[in-house]
Amino acid sequence: MVVAIIIVFENRLLIMIGSNKYWRWFRRPWLVVHFIVATVFFLPTYLMIPDQESAKALFTQLxxxxxxxxxxxxxxxxxxxxxxxxRLAGALFLSAFLEIWTFAYLTDRMLGKQINRTMSVRTVELHRKFQRAFIVQLLIPILILMIPVAYVGVSCFTFYHNQAINNIAIIILSSHGFFSTIVMICIHAPYREFTILVFSVAVRFGQAENSSSVGPLRSHIVT
Incomplete structure (x- = not known):
């Protein structure tokens, strides 16, 4: 996921500097390195799986x-x-944050230089608006996830165990997609308008079904 986010920001910068042959040459090995890191990131954990009997005995002591x-x-x-x-995860996320910030900063600078050259002021503003919305879309779920991630890190260092808090942390972490979707709908106008349209159609369809199923009331009173 982190590599995908980095590539999205890099792709937006590539649109601005498409004629830069140096970056076009460098980005291929850069992409390969990122894909390799994403693939082998959990390999040390797999190789460090301990013997379960001794590990459970140590876990019982801790x-x-x-x-x-x-x-x-x-x-x-x-x-x-x-x-x-x-530490490995911290280093990875720190480097990813620096890359994302660098790409976002360079893209914003390139957008400023493109005014009256190849883009109009309105087009540049639309690009900037989309980029700001995309950054907010990323930041809000990340800020929500910071609390459970911080708890997991502290509990691992201090060997603290609380099953109730663990369950809450896992629930919040697994809700990342839900938070991202809600933020995306709230921030991006096309998604928001389409969602409102779908819900309005569903409500109207439900109301139409209810009105047709009720029908006229028949009287069973015999006079």
Whole structure:
């Protein structure tokens, strides 16, 4: 997902500097490196899977107060040393943030230079408006996810376990697509207008069905 977001911002910059032969030459190995990183990111975790018996014994020592409803035999310990994985993930997300910010900044500068050259002022403003909306669309779900991600990181470093908070964190993390969709509908006018149109048609169709199913009331009173 992170690599896809980076490529979206890079593609918008590429539209502005399409004639730059140096970047066109450099972007191919750049894309290959990003695809490789996205593919092998979880490979160290896979290679570091410990022996389950010893890992469960260590896990029992670190968390002796395991709830009675947790079947320890069904627990799969993916990794014992979490600091390496967290540092690797932190470095990846930091570099991704720097890349996204750089592409967004360069795109905004290139849009300013394109005024009265190849684009009109209105076209440049439309590009900037779309980019701002896209950045907001990314930031809001990320800000929502920061709390559970921070909790997971702290709990891994301190070996703190709270099943209720874990469940809430997983629910919030798995709702990333839901939050992104809501933000996208609220920010981008075409999606918002289409969604309103679909709901209005559905409401009218439901009202029409209800009115047709009721029909005229018949009297059963015999006089």
């Amino acid at each position: 968390a002796p107060c395991i709830p009675v409803y947790v079947d320890a035999d069904l627990v799969f310990v993916a990794v014992i040393e979490t600091r390496f994985l967290l």
